[in-house]
Amino acid sequence: MEILPAQPSVRGPAEWFTGVVHFDVIAPGTRSRGKVNAVHFAPGARTAWHRHANGQTLHVTEGVCLTQSRGADVVRVGTGGTVWCPPGEWHWHGAAPDRFMTHLAMWDGLAEGQDGPETEWGEQVTDEEYGRPAV
Ligand code: MN
Numbered sequence: 001m002e003i004l005p006a007q008p009s010v011r012g013p014a015e016w017f018t019g020v021v022h023f024d025v026i027a028p029g030t031r032s033r034g035k036v037n038a039v040h041f042a043p044g045a046r047t048a049w050h051r052h053a054n055g056q057t058l059h060v061t062e063g064v065c066l067t068q069s070r071g072a073d074v075v076r077v078g079t080g081g082t083v084w085c086p087p088g089e090w091h092w093h094g095a096a097p098d099r100f101m102t103h104l105a106m107w108d109g110l111a112e113g114q115d116g117p118e119t120e121w122g123e124q125v126t127d128e129e130y131g132r133p134a135v
Contacts, residue, residue: 002031012039018124019045019094029109041101046094046130049122051085053114056107058083058093063101066134067093074134092125 012021020042029035038061046066058065058077065077070090077083085091095101110118 009040016048016050016121017045018048018130019043021045021047023105026104033109033111035107035109037105039103039105041095043095043099044097044130046125047092048124049090049092050119051088051090051122052107052119053087053110053116054108054118055087055089056085056105058085059104059106061102061104063099064096065093065101065103066096066130067091068129074130074132076134090122094125094130 007025009022009024012023021039023037023039025037027034027036041063049070058067059082060077060079062079064079065081065083066074067077067083068074068091069085076096083093093103107118110116
């Protein structure tokens with residue numbers, strides 16, 4: 001068994017996020033391919049559009065998550081809810097406009113010989129896209 005000390009929170013880079021986002025690396029994917037981050041979004045903050053080679057599970061631990069797949073409606077997911085983003089599906093996720101949100105993000109790194117990138121980043125989510133009514 002190995003006890004891994006807590007690491008400093010990391011500010012989410014501006015090219016990947018709109019607004020203030022910090023994340024804590026829980027599982028770095030160095031001892032297995034499974035990676036876990038706790039991601040903390042300030043009100044109104046969200047990721048840019050992106051997709052994951054091996055998909056991603058999101059589990060909301062605080063607040064309300066807004067998320068959208070390309071071409072679909074924005075969806076609200078409350079605390080305790082879980083989202084599965086299939087491999088290769090363009091999407092974004094973030095906080096509601098009026099409260100903080102934290103989710104666990106869990107995904108697998110690239111397998112040996114698997115073509116990357118592990119996560120491909122696209123354009124920022126515009127205020128118009130973000131402001132569309134959530135279902
Ligand atoms: Mn994602």
